Amino acid sequence: MIALIQRVTEASVRVEGELVGAIGPGLLALVAVEPGDDEARIGRMVDRLLGYRVFADAAGRMNRSLADTGGGLLLVSQFTLAADTSSGMRPGFSTAATPEAARAGFERLVAACRARHPRVETGRFGAHMMVSLVNDGPVTFRLQS
16 A cells, blocks of 8 residues: 655545545545455554654654554545556556556445544545645655555
């Protein structure tokens, strides 16, 4: 499982003009499910999403996590993160999970995050989404479990 996380002051997702998810300060996580992503990998990703220290403490150092700040978490499925870009001029997607497996893995990730964090929003799996964000920093990290 791959997550590209961005510390944001706000982020939202629209599908066909409809607002389907929005947060204020927190993390936007673009998530790709890979073959073999089992409960252990999903659990590890939840730990990292909620515990990765990307928010400033009183001294201005990145020492606080999403769990510490209580900020929002916006999860957006993005299979293109799992693309093979090692050769040629077009990405290959054989390294991503099948759509069925990806949907199931993403739904398990969302459920696990919601069980542990009070402010979780999502995009719409498989839809053409318009994602808006204000990256705070900018701060962006690629996590893999």
